[in-house]
Amino acid sequence: VKIATDVFYAPVIPARQTVARLLQKYQSQEKIQLLYVGRIIPYKGLLPFLYELVELKMRQAVQFHLTIVGGGRKHNFSQYAGREEKYEEKCRDFAQKHLGNLCTFAGYQKNVDAFLRQADMMVMPNLIIANDIVPAEAWGRVLPEALMCDLPVIATTAVPSAHEYIKNGVNGWIAPRLTAAV
Numbered sequence: 001v002k003i004a005t006d007v008f009y010a011p012v013i014p015a016r017q018t019v020a021r022l023l024q025k026y027q028s029q030e031k032i033q034l035l036y037v038g039r040i041i042p043y044k045g046l047l048p049f050l051y052e053l054v055e056l057k058m059r060q061a062v063q064f065h066l067t068i069v070g071g072g073r074k075h076n077f078s079q080y081a082g083r084e085e086k087y088e089e090k091c092r093d094f095a096q097k098h099l100g101n102l103c104t105f106a107g108y109q110k111n112v113d114a115f116l117r118q119a120d121m122m123v124m125p126n127l128i129i130a131n132d133i134v135p136a137e138a139w140g141r142v143l144p145e146a147l148m149c150d151l152p153v154i155a156t157t158a159v160p161s162a163h164e165y166i167k168n169g170v171n172g173w174i175a176p177r178l179t180a181a182v
Contacts, residue, residue, distance in 0.1 A: 018152040018171045022120050031063040035119035035151075037112050037142045038070045040088040042129055044137075045156065047091050049125035052177065054098045064102065066123075068095075069115050071108040083132060112142075113149070121172075122146040124155035124162065147171055 025032060038044050046068070056062050071088065084090070095103040106115065116122070124143060128136040140161040146153050147165055153172035155162035166172040 016150060016171055018147075018150050019169060019173075022152050025120060026062065029063060031065055033118060033120045034064050034066040035115055035122045035146075036066060036068045036070070036125070037115065037122065037146075038124075040068070040070055040091055042084055042087055043127060043132065043135065043158075045125035045127040045158070047087070047094065048127065048177075049123065050091060050094050050099065050103070052125075053102070057099065057102065066095075066099070066103045067106055067115060067119065068103065069106045069109050069112055112145075116146055116149040116151055119151055122151050122153045124153060124159045125177075126156050126158040128158050 022032070036046060036049075040046055053064070053066060056064070068091075092105060095105070109115065122142070124137075124140060126137045126140070137159050140155070140159040143153050143155060143159060143161045144165055153162070153166060155166065155172065155174055157163075157174055157176055159174075162172075162174045166174050168174060
C-alpha cells in the first residue's frame with residue numbers, strides 16, 4: 001500500500017463571482033432557469049423542493065422554470081434508490097399537477113453540458129434520511145461540475161461538497177432549505 005500525500009482529493013475551483021449575473025436577472029424580474037441534475041430518489045430531496053417551488057409560485061416571489069435532468073430506478077440499477085419505489089412517479093405527478101409548464105423532466109442524459117450552459121442556477125435540495133440504508137449524499141460530484149461552468153449553485157447543508165466549494169454570496173449559497181436563501 002502506498003499513500004499518496006501530494007494528490008488533491010478534489011479539483012481546485014476558484015470562487016468566481018457568479019452570483020452577480022443571477023442577482024441582476026432576479027432584480028429585473030426575469031425568469032430564472034433552475035437546474036436539478038441527479039437521480040430522482042428520496043435523499044436527493046426533489047419532492048420537498050417541488051413543494052417549496054409551489055409556495056414560491058403562489059407568493060409570486062420569483063419567476064422560474066425548473067429543468068430536471070436524471071431518472072430514478074430506471075437508469076440506476078446498480079445504485080441504491082431508496083425505499084420508495086414510486087418516488088420518481090410521485091415527483092412527476094406532483095410537478096405536473098402543481099407546477100405545470102414551470103417544470104420540465106428531461107430524463108436521463110449522458111451529457112449534461114448543454115443543460116449547465118442554459119441554466120442560471122443549479123439546485124441541490126438534498127436531505128438526510130436518518131433511518132434509510134443510504135441516508136445521505138456521499139459527496140455531490142455535480143456541484144463542482146456546475147461551478148466549473150461558472151454556474152452558481154444553491155445547495156442544502158446535506159451536500160458535503162457544498163461545504164468545500166461554495167462561498168456564500170460569491171458562487172452560490174448553502175442553506176438548510178433551498179428557498180431559505182431565495
